[in-house]
Amino acid sequence: MAFIEVRSLTKKYGAAVYALNHTSFTVEKGEWVAVMGPSGSGKSTLLNIIGGLDVPTSGQVLVDGQDGAALGAAARARFRAERIGFIFQQYHLVPYLTTLENVMLAQYFHSMADEEEAANALRCVGLGDRLHHLPAQLSGGEQQRACIARALINQPDLILADEPTGNLDEVNEAIVMSLMAQLHRQGRTVIVVTHDPAIARMAERRIELHKGRLTEVKLFAHHQEEELRDELLHAVWKAQETYGTVGVRAESLPEFAASRATFILMESGGWIELGEGRVSLTAKGEQRARHVIRRHRLAERLFYDTFGVAEELLDENAQRVEHSLTPEVTEKICIFLHHPETCPHGSPIPRGECCRQAPRPG
Numbered sequence: 094m095a096f097i098e099v100r101s102l103t104k105k106y107g108a109a110v111y112a113l114n115h116t117s118f119t120v121e122k123g124e125w126v127a128v129m130g131p132s133g134s135g136k137s138t139l140l141n142i143i144g145g146l147d148v149p150t151s152g153q154v155l156v157d158g159q160d161g162a163a164l165g166a167a168a169r170a171r172f173r174a175e176r177i178g179f180i181f182q183q184y185h186l187v188p189y190l191t192t193l194e195n196v197m198l199a200q201y202f203h204s205m206a207d208e209e210e211a212a213n214a215l216r217c218v219g220l221g222d223r224l225h226h227l228p229a230q231l232s233g234g235e236q237q238r239a240c241i242a243r244a245l246i247n248q249p250d251l252i253l254a255d256e257p258t259g260n261l262d263e264v265n266e267a268i269v270m271s272l273m274a275q276l277h278r279q280g281r282t283v284i285v286v287t288h289d290p291a292i293a294r295m296a297e298r299r300i301e302l303h304k305g306r307l308t309e310v311k312l313f314a315h316h317q318e319e320e321l322r323d324e325l326l327h328a329v330w331k332a333q334e335t336y337g338t339v340g341v342r343a344e345s346l347p348e349f350a351a352s353r354a355t356f357i358l359m360e361s362g363g364w365i366e367l368g369e370g371r372v373s374l375t376a377k378g379e380q381r382a383r384h385v386i387r388r389h390r391l392a393e394r395l396f397y398d399t400f401g402v403a404e405e406l407l408d409e410n411a412q413r414v415e416h417s418l419t420p421e422v423t424e425k426i427c428i429f430l431h432h433p434e435t436c437p438h439g440s441p442i443p444r445g446e447c448c449r450q451a452p453r454p455g
């Protein structure tokens with residue numbers, strides 16, 4: 094049996110409105126699934142039923158073999174609190190409690206409230222200096238990060254997020270998605286409702302709802318051509334940096350050396366030039382590589398400076414989110430981080446337009 098089994102799920106409002114109409118699918122443990130579809134297509138209804146916040150008209154949802162609807166209200170609330178972390182578009186923080194108290198409130202079902210544990214969860218989302226602020230004193234992005242800390246405090250194995258970045262600016266969107274990527278990396282199952290195709294691309298699988306019916310389930314090819322290109326350009330740039338040469342021997346790109354087809358494909362795309370066993374970047378390739386390196390190293394900075402992620406995990410974390418960063422968002426992150434000159438490992442971050450207009454830190 095899969096971790097989540099959605100079986101012919103139907104939710105009817107009145108006589109005519111089917112929010113969900115015999116929807117079925119499964120989710121494996123540790124999967125990251127994006128749910129997309131137009132407004133009113135039943136996405137929130139689906140998430141609420143999976144999470145036990147709502148019950149279906151007919152059909153069934155099993156989470157780890159457990160049918161939430163078959164439990165009494167109290168047992169369902171407990172199951173929810175212990176196993177599931179919710180992240181909503183509206184933050185639902187209690188307005189008269191501090192950030193710390195809001196997170197501690199969520200510990201209630203789990204164990205005794207533990208202030209140090211709650212403070213740590215907030216430090217992990219970059220809110221270590223906002224523990225005693227009220228929600229109204231936080232920005233939207235900070236409130237959403239507080240919600241993530243609250244959702245994580247009980248170590249849930251299932252994260253349900255309903256348009257978690259819907260109300261955020263692009264920098265906070267990148268921060269929140271970085272946090273989601275971290276959660277997934279830790280082995281949690283993540284289901285995220287989103288309108289944003291860039292965010293949906295970060296997931297491993299996409300489910301589309303249309304008028305309460307599941308119309309499409311697309312599996313993403315693991316290595317789409319664009320990502321392969323960016324990885325190759327990244328590798329060439331890094332090797333050039335390491336050896337201090339223009340052009341590098343194919344053997345110094347071990348992850349690509351075995352696949353001559355990749356080189357030929359990228360040469361025909363005008364990204365690289367091949368000659369005498371050496372690979373070099375064309376002008377177009379160099380421009381792209383500069384952006385690829387810049388967003389990768391800025392993403393590492395973001396993980397390092399904002400969340401205190403350990404150095405050896407930065408590369409992996411950055412790889413997960415960088416493909417969703419457009420040049421505009423990359424620039425905003427650069428401004429947010431005050432135009433850092435190097436990545437946390439000390440390699441230079443290529444300058445962008447925004448850096449030329451702003452003085453660099455001493």
Ligand code: ADP
Pocket residue numbers: 106110111112130131132133134135136137138139
């Ligand atoms: P989405 O999240 O995809 O925008 P929803 O799941 O919120 O869609 O809603 C799906 C459909 O069910 C919509 O047509 C909506 O109007 C209807 N609906 C949702 N909640 C209720 C409710 N409490 N009463 C009546 N209709 C509802």
Ligand code: MG
Pocket residue numbers: 136137138255
């Ligand atoms: Mg909705």
